[in-house]
Amino acid sequence: MRTGAWLLVTRREVLARITDKTFLIGTAAMVAMIIGFMGFTAWQEERSEDFRIAATPDAVAMAELVADQAPRVDDDVTVAVVEVDDETGARAAVREDVDAWLHRGDDGWVLTTESSEEPSLTDVVSQVVQGAVLSENAAAAGATLEELQAGSTVSTSFLRGDAEQAAVADVVGFVFMFLFYLAALLFGMQLASSVIEEKQSRIVEIIAAAIPLRHLLAGKVLGNTVLAMLQVLVYVAVGLVGMSFTPYQSYVPDISGPVAWFLAFFLAGFVALACLWAVAGALASRAEDLQATSTPLTMLILGMFFAGISLDGRAQVVASFVPPVSAVVMPKRILAGTLQWWEPLVALALLVAFAAVTVRLGERVYRRALMQTGGRVSLRQAWAAEE
Known part of the structure; x- marks a missing residue:
């Protein structure tokens, strides 16, 4: 039983959530909003x-x-x-x-x-x-309008990429960042809350007697990751299909490749943050403690979101290689087409390495903090505690 314990926990997390009416209604509402936005966009573009x-x-x-x-x-x-x-x-x-x-x-x-x-x-x-x-003034001056306007036009060009790709990258890139931000917060809070609930009710002590705590952590992280990926896949699929019915349908093939990259970066980044959310839950002993233990993580996610929006130029290039910010910045650069073929591979490798280290360190803190029910536990106390 112990060898497949993490799989049992994963299945429990997934089944419990996909049968929850709040989760289903929320997902359906978001899908309806995406369809409505696409329909409104198509109507606006075709309306005279x-x-x-x-x-x-x-x-x-x-x-x-x-x-x-x-x-x-x-x-x-x-x-x-x-x-x-x-x-x-x-x-x-x-x-x-x-x-x-x-x-x-x-x-x-x-x-x-x-x-x-x-x-x-x-x-x-x-x-x-x-x-x-x-034209009237030009005729009065003995010239033509073309002669007066000669050399006065201003066009734009990029050293890498083009203006059209940049416009698409701004819009779709924002959607990517918003989806990551939304999933990291909603699923993260849900994961941390479930950890606190099990800890506060002392159910975790019964679970710990049956399976290793690392299996419990793995199951929770993987379960929420599967749910987040499924939800994002639904949103992306609906968005791409909806876009194919708008005047922007020509962009769909160009976006499909970056979407695959976004999903890869989303997966690696979400796993790392999900583990940190589990740690935030383990450090708390009551639901009231979660605000304190999760504030640094919430600020990190918010910082990632604003970094993805505001950074440009060299700062954006540097941030696209720095985990976990690269999870939202690199997909935006991929959309704009302003990078070399090897850059996404290096950034993804660094993000995966960051996720692996985060999971390894987080697993240690999680195990040592989860069984302490005397009050809120600090990171230092959890790290130094005996198992």
Whole structure:
């Protein structure tokens, strides 16, 4: 029985959780949110905006130019012109059934709305009017618009990767980091709480008489790791399938490879943190002690999350090799395509080594702290305690 004790504990952890209504409802709610977000994104991208702008006789020509060129500026925007006799009619039209009134001001053109700005309409009108006025000024100066604008465009380029990949990396990379952060906190707290519950009720003393404590730790860590991986796999699968139905479907093949790397880094990083959560539970004697024993670990996970968001340049490169931060930073770099082929392998090897050392040291603290029920145990006391 002892040889497969860890497997029995693992199975118990998995079965107890997947039959828990709270866990199932939470997972289903997150899946529904992902589907809803994907559907909203697809609807937003395919939705066209139709605007009506009023113009007095002296502004009709410019308004019609805006209506004609609007689809070229933004293919989701269409503009219709409503002619009015004077300013009074224009103001009345804005209050009733048109979106804005285009007219001349003291220093250029003015787009007047009733109470709030329409950003997409403002952007289209600004670009069309600016181009038309520059063309007029260029003609007056004996030049063409192209001649005036020659050499004035600014483009972007990266030494490694490209702008499109960077944009995708920012969005998907944030999703990766959030999933890791969420899993590390939720499953970690659940693991620590179960350790405290068994310790406080003294059930652990009965378990310890039947199986080695290292088997109990292994089963708890592996069980929660399996659950976390399954949940993340569901979220990722739903996300990729949902993305295939949006205008961003062309990105799915490019994301699939980094997803596999993310899962590998997630697995190694989560195992290390899960062991630390078990240690946090073992150091506590009551549920009230968990806040104190888990604060350093919570701060570490929060620091990893913010490091993944804020670090860039050389700092990001360095952090992508430093465990456990590399669990969230390296997948983001892989998405951006700004690294050499060997870098993820080295970073993953370092993370696996870190996880192995963490599990080895954590197992010692766990075993020596778990059976002490006289109060909260410090790391130093647990490390020096006799078994």
